[in-house]
Amino acid sequence: MDKLLKDLLLSDGISGYEENVGKIMTETLSKICDSVETDGFGNVIGKKGKGKKKIMIAAHMDEIGMVVKHVSEKGFIYFIKIGGINDPILMGKVVKIINKKGEHITGIIGTKPPHLMSEEERKVPVKFDNMFIDIGFSSREEVLKVIDIGDQIIFEPNAGILNGDFYYGKAADNRISCYAMAKVMEKLPKNIDAEIYACATAQEEVGLKGGKTSSFKLNPDFALVIDTTVAGDMPGIDPKTSDLKLGKGVAITMVEASGRGTIVPNKVRKIMIEAAKENNIAHQIDIIDGGMTDGAAIYINRDGILTGILSIPTRYIHAPSSVFNIKDVESAVELAIKTIEKIINNE
Amino acid sequence: MSNEGALSAQIKGLLTQTMTKNFFILCRKILLSKDLEIPLFKKSGDSLFVKRGGRVEDSDGGFSLRR
């Protein structure tokens, strides 16, 4: 597994706590770009090339997770969720609480054994605010010596190869796109005839915030968002809900959240599909009912920013570990480059 | 990719940002039409505080005017 990809998947950074993943992006982009800065919001922005057009690539670097809310008398930790997490997925998971020193404190989300549950309790899923984290101390005082209220909590870091091109990892949403964005910047020629900005955005999972502030600042002629989308090739998902398959190429997203998210302009759809077809890049079409990307904030920013979205199909997003196909990441990189070239040469 | 939960956060964020004078007037109209006491609106930073009968009804900066 590529080192950068692995480092990004293992790194920590729930929304608003992106410093560490931001450091990896800064280090990486510094080697490839003419300049790199971290803006006031926490977005990391690398710039490459000179020319009339301004093109922005955006990939969010935050992951879903939790934040320490309260420590009980007996030393159990209560938390709030950051980003969309389905409560039952939390039960029994191993998590890391990251303290002010940057130490990863291991915790277990405790569960009541089925032996002690009433018939009624067994039927009703436990809500997150009734869950707690056990880090092996017996009092609040002891716990507060190790962690603080407000510390971030992530799922136990994991990343690797399942089989062949099938990879897995924590925070695949959206570190695989941060990786793809870095690869795009690396592969674009140094003397490219446009200003290309690679923007690793903060706080996407909690309201598409970094995409909004950074696109306002950059005011690009074109924005290309790279994110993950929901793959449908697993048990329990009807093809009419999602027909996206791992290994069949990057998805060109056209409509998000039934139109409440981005509706990609026809002009952009046409350019992206042409770019894919002309260069024989594996691709699929993504029309999604229930999710959206930074694109939704970018394309309604200022007086409307022309925006396209490349989505990498991923299984089990917003879970402790997701599965993706490295070939789809590669086709995302290729199609991003060809789309950008087409945008530069257009008009 | 962000899901619906984040969407409502976004809408809430947008509403907070777009709480203009007209928006206040609209809220006031709605409450008046419901024959409620005249509410007192106060804008403080990004938050909208709604007071009725001297009691703070909601002060989370969001759009949930509880009755």
Ligand SMILES: [Zn+2]
């Ligand atoms: Zn997401």
